[in-house]
Structures are given as C-alpha cells and as structure tokens.
Amino acid sequence: MRTQVAIVGAGPAGLLLSHLLARAGIESVVLEARSRAYVEQRVRAGVLEHPTVELLREVGLAERLDREGMPHEGISLRFEGGDHRIDFAGLVGKGITVYGQQEVVKDLIAARLADGGDIRFEVSGVVVEGIEGDAPVIGFVDGDGQRQELRCDVVAGCDGFHGICRGAFTPQVFDREYPYAWLGILAKAAPTHHELVYASHANGFALYSMRSPEITRLYLQVPPETDAGAWSDAQIWDELGTRLTAEGFTLNEGPLIEKGVTGMRSFVAEPMRHGRLFLAGDAAHIVPPTGAKGMNLAIADVRVLAEALTDLLVHGDERGVDRYSDTCLRRVWRAEHFSWWMTSMLHVAPHGDPFDRRLQLSQLRYTVASRAAATSLAENYVGLPHAALDGGLRT
Structure with missing residues (x-):
C-alpha cells in the first residue's frame, strides 16, 4: 500500500x-x-478549550458539539467551606465547553x-x-x-x-510522577451545579464535573496504589459529600456506570x-x-x-x-x-505537612481575591490563542 x-x-x-x-x-x-x-x-x-471549539467549528466538526455540548463560563474553587467562582467570561471574555x-x-x-x-x-x-x-x-x-x-x-x-x-x-525525557492519584466515577445522577467545582479539603482534593444533563463525573484524591474495588459506592459518596461540602450545595447520588483509579504524572519528550x-x-x-x-x-x-x-x-x-x-x-x-x-x-501532600497546607490556602485565597491572579487562571484554563504561542509558523 x-x-x-x-x-x-x-x-x-x-x-x-x-x-x-x-x-x-x-x-x-x-x-x-x-x-x-x-x-x-x-x-x-x-473539557474543550475555547481555541479547540473554534477549530472544530472552522473545519466543520462542531454540529453535534454545538447542539449537545455544555458551555461553561467559569469554575468554582472551593476551600475552607466556601465557594469562590472564577468568572471566565467576565475576566477574559471566553469560556470552555464540556463535551x-x-x-x-x-x-x-x-x-x-x-x-x-x-x-x-x-x-x-x-x-x-x-x-x-x-x-x-x-x-x-x-x-x-x-x-x-x-x-x-x-x-x-x-x-x-x-x-x-x-x-x-x-x-530526551522529562518526567515527574505525583504522590497521589484520582479515584474517578461516572454516575447516573443529574448534576446539581452548572459548572465544575475544584475542592481543596483537608482530606484531599475532589472534583465535581459532568458529562451530560443526566451524568456526573466526580473524582477523589487517593494514594497511587489504591484499588478502586476496595472503595464501596457508599464510601465514595460519603467522601465526596465531605470534601465537596459548601453552603447551599447538594450532591445527587446515583448508580455508578464506571469506577477507576488514574495515576498522575507530567511527561515531555523532546x-x-x-x-x-x-x-x-x-x-x-x-x-x-x-x-x-x-x-x-x-x-x-x-x-x-x-x-x-x-x-x-x-x-x-x-x-x-x-x-x-x-x-x-x-x-x-x-x-x-x-x-x-x-x-x-x-x-494535599501525602504526609499532610501543615506548612505546605498553609501555603496552599494562602495561594487559594490570593487567587480568588486578586483580579490579576484570577485572570491568569482564567486565561490559561480557557486556552491561550493558538497564535499566541506559535511564533508565526510561516514567518
């Protein structure tokens, strides 16, 4: 051939x-x-960045995406029992799409x-x-x-x-493995929050997201060696409820469609x-x-x-x-x-160093209180324009 x-x-x-x-x-x-x-x-x-969605539209691949995708104009950072919204649309005039x-x-x-x-x-x-x-x-x-x-x-x-x-x-390889993983579930449960929630709790990180108006996608920080089967459905929902707790927030529970553990690493080959x-x-x-x-x-x-x-x-x-x-x-x-x-x-670091935890909380407080810090998060999260980092391919 x-x-x-x-x-x-x-x-x-x-x-x-x-x-x-x-x-x-x-x-x-x-x-x-x-x-x-x-x-x-x-x-x-x-999660599709703004430039990704724009490219898919440009090349004729976004008909179903535009019909079924879930546009989001921000995310929430949840810590110390409070919810702090990062307003992507207000800060950078763009958003993301969940698809x-x-x-x-x-x-x-x-x-x-x-x-x-x-x-x-x-x-x-x-x-x-x-x-x-x-x-x-x-x-x-x-x-x-x-x-x-x-x-x-x-x-x-x-x-x-x-x-x-x-x-x-x-x-040449640049590699870093993190000392934690994500226990992820896909649940047949309608989302109760319209945007993603990133929660930093003393027990560990949790993420609240969704895949459709009927399906939620949720994650818990766990040790890398965790066996997903060792966690019962009841234990997972209980821990999610603990880490995601906030005033006015409710968590719908439902049958699990999928359950698994994903390791976390950074890797670049040059x-x-x-x-x-x-x-x-x-x-x-x-x-x-x-x-x-x-x-x-x-x-x-x-x-x-x-x-x-x-x-x-x-x-x-x-x-x-x-x-x-x-x-x-x-x-x-x-x-x-x-x-x-x-x-x-x-x-949260595996051994719970109180110094590290206070540094994290300080960074979180600054990020939600400073417009400059929140804008930097928003700009990176929604995706930098392709031309911004390409350096002019045809120059």
Whole structure:
C-alpha cells in the first residue's frame, strides 16, 4: 500500500490530523490497535478549550458539539467551606465547553468515513522503519491476520503514551510522577451545579464535573496504589459529600456506570520529531488532569502539524516541519506549568505537612481575591490563542 501520511492511532490527534490533511488534499491512512467500538466508548477528558471549539467549528466538526455540548463560563474553587467562582467570561471574555472526548472521537470517525477516509481498526504488530530517509515504511498485521506493508512520505505517531512510535528513536525525557492519584466515577445522577467545582479539603482534593444533563463525573484524591474495588459506592459518596461540602450545595447520588483509579504524572519528550516521524498528543507529552489540558494539547499539536505537512507535501517547503517541535513545545511547557500549578495548589501532600497546607490556602485565597491572579487562571484554563504561542509558523 502507498499513502502520503501514515497515522498511528485513532484518538482525537490522529483522527483530526487525517481530517485536516484531507481538507488540504493530502491522503492518509489511520492505523488503530483497538476496535471502533472501543475507541468510541472509552471515557477520557471532557473539557474543550475555547481555541479547540473554534477549530472544530472552522473545519466543520462542531454540529453535534454545538447542539449537545455544555458551555461553561467559569469554575468554582472551593476551600475552607466556601465557594469562590472564577468568572471566565467576565475576566477574559471566553469560556470552555464540556463535551466528552469519546464524543469528539465519534464525530471524527463519522466525518472521516463519510469522506472516504481510510481507518484500519484492530491492527497489531506495528513496526515503523525508514524514518531517517524520505520513504518510511510501516509493517502491521491487519484485522484479518494478514501481514501488510504501508509505504508513505511521513509517519505521524498519535498512538498515546504507551504506543510504539516514541520508541522508534531516543528523545530526551522529562518526567515527574505525583504522590497521589484520582479515584474517578461516572454516575447516573443529574448534576446539581452548572459548572465544575475544584475542592481543596483537608482530606484531599475532589472534583465535581459532568458529562451530560443526566451524568456526573466526580473524582477523589487517593494514594497511587489504591484499588478502586476496595472503595464501596457508599464510601465514595460519603467522601465526596465531605470534601465537596459548601453552603447551599447538594450532591445527587446515583448508580455508578464506571469506577477507576488514574495515576498522575507530567511527561515531555523532546524533540517531537525525528526524521520523517512526528509525535503528537500523549505520545509526546502527558499532563496531570487538574488543568484539563490533555486532549486540547493534542489538538493544538495536529493543527500545527497539518499546516507544516501541507507546506512540505504540497509546496515542498520544509520550514514548518523544521519548526514543528519547537512550536508545539512552547505550548506544551506552558500547559505543563499550569497543570503542575493547579495540581500543587489543590492536592494535599501525602504526609499532610501543615506548612505546605498553609501555603496552599494562602495561594487559594490570593487567587480568588486578586483580579490579576484570577485572570491568569482564567486565561490559561480557557486556552491561550493558538497564535499566541506559535511564533508565526510561516514567518
């Protein structure tokens, strides 16, 4: 087989890249290890930044998002028993939209297949070769068990943190694991609060969010070694009630649809390019979920990559691909810092150092009392404009 761009991974990054390339007249093949049903159902992030929503609208992928997404104009920081709203709309004139990552994936798959896009699900044994030259080759076993060979001009590694593409070269790695994790639940219970609540409590952090008018998504800070099965439903609801308590706030309880523990880490691989291989999304970087940046960073990566590959493959201009890694890493490190800052401010240290706790409370009080501090939080949370950190891709 032959294509221009071989894309490994059918998550938001890989699928959106395929869509953007198709709009520029560039062919691609997407290879995915899981089944279509699996990738369309796995629950991941749910917060879309303002620039992400604008991009999806611009490229014709926001019809269902605009109909079913839940726009939010702020969040609440809850501590010392009080609720303090950060008014995104009032501070920076923008907001976010709650719309599950799996819904974005469904929209992207439907759009690619409707346009005749080539997505190969349930492939295995992927091997990437020849990336130092101008004719890479990907070997894989297709869903029927047949060994295949895909020749291409460029490989895009959008296959996540545990994928194979990053292992095709040896980037420098920056890594930090946090001493806590999130016990997350998806509950069939109508939300009682119209925006996300970030709660800092002496028992640990808690997050109140939602996925739809009927489904809530909630998290508790727990030790990394926690077994989700060791927590009964009653224990989870009781602890959520304790950490989220505030005057006038009620917590709807309901049957749990999903329960699991997610570790927290920061990770960056530099550079994000080696020869004709380009990493994007979780294959290149991971952020703790506190800042709601993971999927948004992946989408920002492929926006830059699609433009750079269009210049390369259509116009023979290599300047964009030469700057791809540096351009993306400016945004990545800004998001890494913001996510680390939010995580550090809201999570209780495992050994409960009273000095650290007082520093956290001081930072929280300052953030909600200072317009400048609240504006900085709002600006970063809703997403910095793409041009603000790109440095002018075509200059």
